[in-house]
Amino acid sequence: MIKEHSKMQTKGRGRLRAMTWSVLFIVISAMVLPTASYLISSDTAFAQVSNDENQRANFWRAVRQGAVGYSAVSGVESGVFINNGGQNWRQMRNGIIATYGGWSVIGAPISILVFYLIRGKIRVGAKKSGLTVPRWQTWERIMHWYTAVLFVILAITGLSLLFGRVVLIPVLGAKGFSLWASLSINTHNVVGPFFSIGVFAMLLFWIKNNIPNATDIKWLTSGGGIIGNTHSSAGKANGGEKIWYWIVILVGLLAVCGTGLALIGWVAQWGIGDSTRATMQYMYQIHAIAAIIWIIVFFGHVYIGTIGTEGVLQGMITGRVSTEWAKQHHDLWYEDVKDQAEQVQSNLPSGTETHNLTN
Amino acid sequence: MARMKFLCDAERCIECNGCVTACKNEHEVPWGVNRRRVITLGDGEIGEKSISVACMHCTDAPCAAVCPVDCFYTTDEGIVLHDKDLCIGCGYCFYACPFGAPQYPQQDAFGVRGKMDKCTFCAGGPVADNSPEETEKYGRNRIAEGKLPLCAEMCSTKALIAGDGDMVSDIYRERILKRGGRPQTWGWETAYNKTS
Ligand code: SF4
Ligand code: SF4
Numbered sequence: 001m002i003k004e005h006s007k008m009q010t011k012g013r014g015r016l017r018a019m020t021w022s023v024l025f026i027v028i029s030a031m032v033l034p035t036a037s038y039l040i041s042s043d044t045a046f047a048q049v050s051n052d053e054n055q056r057a058n059f060w061r062a063v064r065q066g067a068v069g070y071s072a073v074s075g076v077e078s079g080v081f082i083n084n085g086g087q088n089w090r091q092m093r094n095g096i097i098a099t100y101g102g103w104s105v106i107g108a109p110i111s112i113l114v115f116y117l118i119r120g121k122i123r124v125g126a127k128k129s130g131l132t133v134p135r136w137q138t139w140e141r142i143m144h145w146y147t148a149v150l151f152v153i154l155a156i157t158g159l160s161l162l163f164g165r166v167v168l169i170p171v172l173g174a175k176g177f178s179l180w181a182s183l184s185i186n187t188h189n190v191v192g193p194f195f196s197i198g199v200f201a202m203l204l205f206w207i208k209n210n211i212p213n214a215t216d217i218k219w220l221t222s223g224g225g226i227i228g229n230t231h232s233s234a235g236k237a238n239g240g241e242k243i244w245y246w247i248v249i250l251v252g253l254l255a256v257c258g259t260g261l262a263l264i265g266w267v268a269q270w271g272i273g274d275s276t277r278a279t280m281q282y283m284y285q286i287h288a289i290a291a292i293i294w295i296i297v298f299f300g301h302v303y304i305g306t307i308g309t310e311g312v313l314q315g316m317i318t319g320r321v322s323t324e325w326a327k328q329h330h331d332l333w334y335e336d337v338k339d340q341a342e343q344v345q346s347n348l349p350s351g352t353e354t355h356n357l358t359n
Numbered sequence: 360m361a362r363m364k365f366l367c368d369a370e371r372c373i374e375c376n377g378c379v380t381a382c383k384n385e386h387e388v389p390w391g392v393n394r395r396r397v398i399t400l401g402d403g404e405i406g407e408k409s410i411s412v413a414c415m416h417c418t419d420a421p422c423a424a425v426c427p428v429d430c431f432y433t434t435d436e437g438i439v440l441h442d443k444d445l446c447i448g449c450g451y452c453f454y455a456c457p458f459g460a461p462q463y464p465q466q467d468a469f470g471v472r473g474k475m476d477k478c479t480f481c482a483g484g485p486v487a488d489n490s491p492e493e494t495e496k497y498g499r500n501r502i503a504e505g506k507l508p509l510c511a512e513m514c515s516t517k518a519l520i521a522g523d524g525d526m527v528s529d530i531y532r533e534r535i536l537k538r539g540g541r542p543q544t545w546g547w548e549t550a551y552n553k554t555s
Pocket of ligand 2: 453
């Protein structure tokens with residue numbers, strides 16, 4: 001019995017040992033065998049083909065990476081095989097810029113209209129005395145309207161080029177839109193530089209009105225009179241006007257006018273940068289995105305300057321604003337100009353009898 | 360229906376510029392405009408490689424996607440053509456095209472470029488086949504006459520082949536089989552008995 005038992009025990013132990021070894025063998029093989037391919041491969045002709053020798057692959061890799069070769073044909077980047085930025089540019093322009101840009105340009109006026117319906121026009125609170133103070137000189141108004149008219153022309157022609165294919169071809173037909181698009185691009189390219197001069201003039205002549213200061217912060221934190229009914233203090237330009245001014249300078253002059261001049265090849269002619277496709281693709285994207293931002297903010301500017309606030313437009317047309325308006329919107333500035341208050345029929349600039357009521 | 364394709368065999372192209380000259384002569388394209396060009400990588404060095412590049416008549420053509428006046432169209436043979444009467448010379452197709460195919464006759468002070476010109480696969484444009492107007496604007500229409508593009512017909516080494524995509528790939532496949540697929544057994548090295 002005992003002998004029988006120990007025999008069975010030995011048999012069982014032997015099986016256990018065999019099993020352990022087999023499992024170990026499998027595990028080790030599973031880990032070691034795949035690495036063995038390194039040993040084998042380093043010895044074959046296949047593995048000896050390094051990248052240096054694989055000329056076919058090297059050639060096409062270089063081609064694909066936009067390598068520049070020699071070409072007997074002269075022309076813009078005629079030695080470049082593949083223009084790699086093209087597909088990105090296509091996707092940016094036809095995708096992100098056209099989609100988000102398009103909806104923003106439609107959405108902005110709608111939101112402004114909704115805001116107007118809720119908020120209504122900001123009126124001049126005090127009773128009108130008929131006294132006015134000079135706000136904008138003649139040259140300032142000329143500068144403003146010159147730039148404004150050109151802005152509208154550029155916005156319409158620019159938007160036509162980006163969205164015309166979707167929006168205008170169904171309306172005008174292929175031939176009709178082609179004529180309009182041709183007129184648009186030529187107008188856009190010629191008007192652009194003249195417009196840039198106007199914006200540059202604003203940078204020079206209006207910067208002194210638009211240096212940010214502590215009053216602006218207070219103006220902004222109190223909602224600037226647009227939200228709520230508080231009348232915050234402001235100098236000649238309030239916080240909101242200063243923001244608009246700096247958007248015009250930074251987004252407008254730098255990002256839109258600068259890239260625009262690059263796109264018609266002027267910047268490269270001045271010796272800055274080049275006119276390669278990569279440059280043009282980047283310039284185009286900055287130009288389009290910044291221009292759409294500018295157009296959206298422009299809608300806000302137009303709203304505040306016309307139906308949004310009483311008396312603003314009159315200032316930019318006649319150059320004079322009522323003393324009540326000045327006190328309400330630009331109290332600090334009013335202190336400076338109240339000496340010049342006159343009884344002027346501001347909408348009849350000349351030939352009207354005026355009484356000097358300076359006190 | 361055949362789908363037309365170009366293929367340039369970089370292992371055969373010897374940069375003779377015969378295709379460029381043939382095209383320019385056949386279509387009498389303006390000064391400064393070249394519908395086809397040959398590019399050489401490592402020019403003058405041992406192992407230099409050249410290929411002839413023109414419009415590749417893309418299936419999902421980037422030029423057509425970005426054209427603001429939508430003047431491109433693809434023929435039944437898969438040839439990408441454009442309507443010069445609609446083109447406004449904006450240059451967008453040139454920004455988008457992977458191969459630098461679109462060309463412009465001018466570049467003026469205000470970014471005016473004139474009507475875009477590109478390879479038509481010798482298939483003219485949207486006006487009547489081989490009418491004087493078509494020849495004037497787009498060059499000759501060899502496809503309408505049952506002929507293939509002149510650049511490929513003229514190619515001295517038959518590096519540039521053009522025609523139905525299936526036949527082009529059959530020819531190329533046959534060449535590859537003869538050469539062998541191994542990277543070290545191709546091109547000039549093989550021809551000059553260089554062993555690697
Ligand atoms: S012009 Fe360029 S993008 Fe258009 S089909 Fe030809 S190769 Fe393709
Ligand atoms: S240059 Fe002519 S063909 Fe090219 S995208 Fe502009 S309008 Fe279209």
